[in-house]
Amino acid sequence: MDLRFTDEEEQFRAEARAWLRAHAPRDLGSTGTREGWDAHVAWEKQLYAAGYAVVAWPRAFGGRDASITEWLIFEEEYYLAGAPPRVTQNGIFLLAPALFEYGTDEQKARLLPKMAAAETLWAQGWSEPGAGSDLAAVSSTARRVDGGWILSGQKTWSTRGIFCHALHGLFRSDPSAPRHKGLTYFLVPLDAPGVRVRGFARLDGDLDFAEVFFDDVLVSDRDVLGQPGDGWRVAMATTGSERGLTLRSPGRFLASASRLIDLYRRTPDPRVADEVVRAWMDARAYELLTLQAVTKLVDGAALGASSSVHKLAWSELDVRLHEAALALLGPHAELDDGAWIKGWQFALAGPIYAGTNEIQKNVIAERLLGLPKEEK
């Protein structure tokens, strides 16, 4: 065990910190407005220009070949600097891992650099009105035609999907195959004829979700990621990705815990001290869990189902941390003017998205502990 960082890593941290502190913007507005969205995209382009958009990617695609440890350092510094949420996330964290694993060389060369440069903004197209926790119930269809596919159906809950250029997601290409088999993963330009995008608001009123309707949309074979019928496996590459949501940056939660401690110092209330301490403890424990996982990954192990432990940990701690902040604010907490009430509402989504925590507990019980599956 050696928890020191190498000189190169410390050097990288110092550079990233200096650059982020100098450049990270505040208050770019809501990504649900055109103006706010554009400001976020501009920030992504600035990140890219400075070489910080996708540090862990190969240089050929716009990255800097950073190690996973450096990636973690970057994430930590990013959140400590209070930099904005990343509107490229659905591309760089969700689609990219699947592209690296299943994409053709042509696809990688065509898609990754523009994704890194925030020239193509990606939306996710997984959920449907009838397919949430039960993702394999996807009913949007892809019909084989000469030279391509015709897509029909509806996707929804596409976070930050309103102003995107393209969508990646699951379509049922073989209705006769078993549920998990008949799916194909498509990459769909959102300006294709027959696509309609409707924005709708999330809990806090921000117009940050999109529904996407596909009315006989023609896409070509090069828009298929992986093999036809192999969509479920491609999707799982995304959810299991170590640099995506699984290792959701501990830096984000440590930064929140640190802001909470600052809030406590400004408005101390000894009755809330214990909850503030617990929030820090949870964030720190989650960081250590992540460092342990990173070491396993460096050693070549896969995280597999244990990523569900990570999901439960960060999503629950985030809710709890914000509860402590609201408790400190007392009757002022309800004012819709601050980062905490916004953050609280955002945190409440954590136990729901990316697989509800109930699904995650099933996974932990069945795949990590080995408990028997529920009989059908």
Added chain:
Amino acid sequence: MDLRFTDEEEQFRAEARAWLRAHAPRDLGSTGTREGWDAHVAWEKQLYAAGYAVVAWPRAFGGRDASITEWLIFEEEYYLAGAPPRVTQNGIFLLAPALFEYGTDEQKARLLPKMAAAETLWAQGWSEPGAGSDLAAVSSTARRVDGGWILSGQKTWSTRGIFCHALHGLFRSDPSAPRHKGLTYFLVPLDAPGVRVRGFARLDGDLDFAEVFFDDVLVSDRDVLGQPGDGWRVAMATTGSERGLTLRSPGRFLASASRLIDLYRRTPDPRVADEVVRAWMDARAYELLTLQAVTKLVDGAALGASSSVHKLAWSELDVRLHEAALALLGPHAELDDGAWIKGWQFALAGPIYAGTNEIQKNVIAERLLGLPKEEK
């Protein structure tokens, strides 16, 4: 709404309080030893002689025709006086309600007075090694023979069952009937040939459970409670009884909360203050829930599935209350010399017995909230 008690009720309370404070013994020893058991039985006989054994029963059977409100007052005073646990409980609280509802006049006249007088001590025979939460899985059998029945099989988890004289419980009399139909409720003398009782210890080491083995035990028709095949319904009369476990005396928990507050005053620790307050709150809320239920009963309503709300409330508050006490005791808590560590272990049984809390939550969800049953 009128929360005052009548003059008669206040008079009854004053008398009960005076008598209990004057006579309630302490430290009768473990009911798992012959000596401790005999001391508890002697106390029951003393209660009976004073007219306090079964206050709410008709006079003809040894009671004093007290109202349900008076019964509640008596229970409150009983626990406030720190009087011992009642070894007649399996009879007076569990069997008696079913006897009142399903017993013949002959059975009532024969069994109730001796039960009240602690001359016949009753054990419960419901659980089996293979039938716990799934009570309807009972596999002990009753075979019809000329002039009676032959019982075979094994009962277990019979609380305070070692030194009892008789057992009441469920046996499968018709293996060909559906699970809930083929059961019959029997009243079995434990000195009958073929019965063997083995004591075993509970969590705290006290020899307070019994296994009862039936090796072709002959019982007569008058030992059947209710109709043959109607055992499940008879058993449900026991679990749904308002004066049994459903309205588990709030007095017990209020008395514990009051002892906890005393403990706090002796060894204050501001970090535990909130937990002490919560314990009192839970006990008080449970008391008020009970008073509300009593009013409903007086109005002629049945509690039905809402008794599951009561079970969850008292069993969870009891655990929490003892956790607060152990927190106050700090590293001294582990000493096996005090009421709190004993009480803690006893409290831990609460969420398990009389229907696990998981079963209760199923009942609340399905019968009170109307959620759909799990498909088989």
Added chain:
Amino acid sequence: MRFAFTDEQQELARVTREILTRECPPTAVRKAWTDDHLPAWSALTAAGIVNMTAPERFGGAGANELDLALVLEEAGRAALPGPLAAHTAVAIPLVAETCDDATCDRLLGGLLVVQLEGMPFVESAHRARTILVEKHGELHAIDPRDATIEMQRSVDRARKLATVTSRKTTLLSSDREALRRAHDRAAFAAAAELTGLARAMIERTVEYVTIRKQFGRAVGSFQAVKHMLAEAHVAVELARPCVHRAAYALAHREPDAPRDVSLAKALASDAAHLAAKTALQCHGAIGYSFEYDLHLWMKRAWALAAAHGSAADHRTRLAHLLLGEAHV
């Protein structure tokens, strides 16, 4: 011993529910988010509910907290916007018990709102005829025309909050006991609304998970969903009798009323928080959308749980009452 509401009290609750079902459906609550719209107020006034707590000689029914408890629960159930709790449950009784007849006559005709110490904002101040303000243990009246009313945005936009400042105030009373009771009445009223909100969220969620299917079965048939909802239900079932007991204690001016009120507000706040969290989680994404109505209840629940003393505030008061000196 009879721990239940009278037939009349239950009938009034039924009438309130009827009015609110008709006049305050979720669309009306939503309208109050965007417009300065006060649903159901005239119907509630016409039914004698808005001024029910005023003495009969001032046009009320002399109603007490026992008469109010179920009405306020219904208000919570419908997420009724507006100052019903402030006006009916707090301000009217406060004026009635501290002011002379002439003042009562003058004040009790119009809408009253109230700012007690500890609460930074006043709801519906911009609509009030008179704003009552507690300052340094005294009760003052402010005429809104003399005041600077600065609107504040609540996370629940149906709550029209404002800060109120005025140089011109009229001293009404220095009766500290009456002001203490006003605090308790405000906490009790919020507790009653919170149990109504909590029940509504649970009911709505039960409906949804019964219809919503995933994995080929109703979501509500999964044990995890059942148990979450059962736990929320138990929390509400335990909070309700405490709210009712607090009503009794206030109506009878029992010396232990502060204890009973704190118990009620603490449990009701926690129960409503739990119900909100459970409702959201059991709904999944749909509950997280602004277009779906659940958030109208959730946000009210967050606001009222923090108002008039949070659960932690009331447990702290209980610690002082129960543990006394020993509580450091």
Added chain:
Amino acid sequence: MRFAFTDEQQELARVTREILTRECPPTAVRKAWTDDHLPAWSALTAAGIVNMTAPERFGGAGANELDLALVLEEAGRAALPGPLAAHTAVAIPLVAETCDDATCDRLLGGLLVVQLEGMPFVESAHRARTILVEKHGELHAIDPRDATIEMQRSVDRARKLATVTSRKTTLLSSDREALRRAHDRAAFAAAAELTGLARAMIERTVEYVTIRKQFGRAVGSFQAVKHMLAEAHVAVELARPCVHRAAYALAHREPDAPRDVSLAKALASDAAHLAAKTALQCHGAIGYSFEYDLHLWMKRAWALAAAHGSAADHRTRLAHLLLGEAHV
């Protein structure tokens, strides 16, 4: 950055597990309840584990907390009775870093136990060659032959507790920093044992609910049981890296070691409590019986969770460290 144990450390854990599987099965733990029986001690001594923390010149291996962490976890996993934590993890390092060579030579040969301030009892005092006692910030040695050793009954009868009084004590050191480290080492060792206990209880419960059938299916196939066990598993998985981090901080004498130790002990105590409660509830009645082995782990978990600072004690220390002045 490498957050994992070395191959040697993992190998030592494997050896420890082998020894304990053989020498400390539940029957042996049960025997320690009734007799004055110390299972596995000679085998652990022979394997060099008991004295591993002593400097090499005093017959040890100069092992530090990183070498110890997994060994202690294994001890917890087996519910090993006896003073391994006190002797190996606390007393030996304390003597080694505060005493001169002659004293070390004298003391490090025999069994050492230790009573730090705040702990009312000493485990295995009646077996010790020397009892170390902290008094008013000083470290003293007591020869058991000069002491009154009064046995106390723990709820976990395998813990042989005693109070120790003696008029004759020998001052060993007044190094307060070393004593502070001893407290942290004791808390760390208990935390490591607690995670082992917690894992053992979860494993055992998983086995049981996989076999036990009710309603025609394995109890472990019910979602409520799955989720309870998943939650306990997550708690343990989060506590473990904290325990390992504390080992690193102690081994490297980092200035933040108190913070990391408190984090570890607080989370490990809570995780073990949760695992115990979950194990009991998922077992149902069988787990409540004395004849079934579960309680051997549960009671150890209760005792160690309260020892060397409870979760609340360590969170209080963290409040002082993190919130400083602002924490009233």
